Amino acid sequence: MCDVEFGIRGLPENINDIITQDCIVVLRKAKPPSSNISRDEFDALKSLNLNKDIVVLKADKGGADFILNKEDYRQKMLDHLCNSGNYKKLAKNPVKKISKTVALAIKSSDSVGSFHHKIIESSPITPRIYGLPKIHKEGAPLRPIVNTISGPTYLL
Numbered sequence: 001m002c003d004v005e006f007g008i009r010g011l012p013e014n015i016n017d018i019i020t021q022d023c024i025v026v027l028r029k030a031k032p033p034s035s036n037i038s039r040d041e042f043d044a045l046k047s048l049n050l051n052k053d054i055v056v057l058k059a060d061k062g063g064a065d066f067i068l069n070k071e072d073y074r075q076k077m078l079d080h081l082c083n084s085g086n087y088k089k090l091a092k093n094p095v096k097k098i099s100k101t102v103a104l105a106i107k108s109s110d111s112v113g114s115f116h117h118k119i120i121e122s123s124p125i126t127p128r129i130y131g132l133p134k135i136h137k138e139g140a141p142l143r144p145i146v147n148t149i150s151g152p153t154y155l156l
Helices: 002-008 013-029 039-050 070-083 095-108 113-118
Strands: 054-058 065-069 128-133 142-147
Touching (some): 054 128, 070 142
Antiparallel strands (some): 054 065
């Protein structure tokens, strides 16, 4: 629904209201898909997720679930961040500065036109990194994934 509202925000208000109401009707009539796991499997996963000493992750390939001690996961992520040579610790969060730079570049660009407000993130957050285990490799190393949703350059 948020994506629909974002997509129609430039339309006239009466058309915007009609589309919003139509979407609400469709969503209320929609039925969620049936589960592909049994009730016992669901309950087992739920109890695992409540355990604060472990993390349940999706495997990098194959769609399997992978259970890892939380401290082992944390140590693998720290090892990756410290030893890969691709990351460095910053003294302060650069998101505000990056956001301002991106906004200025977009607003000063002639090719963007009047829709620059649609590609500038209004409330940017720091991108998050997490790791998915490569279960097909020895020791199940983690593949780093950087989630940039709502980051300063996300809408670009």
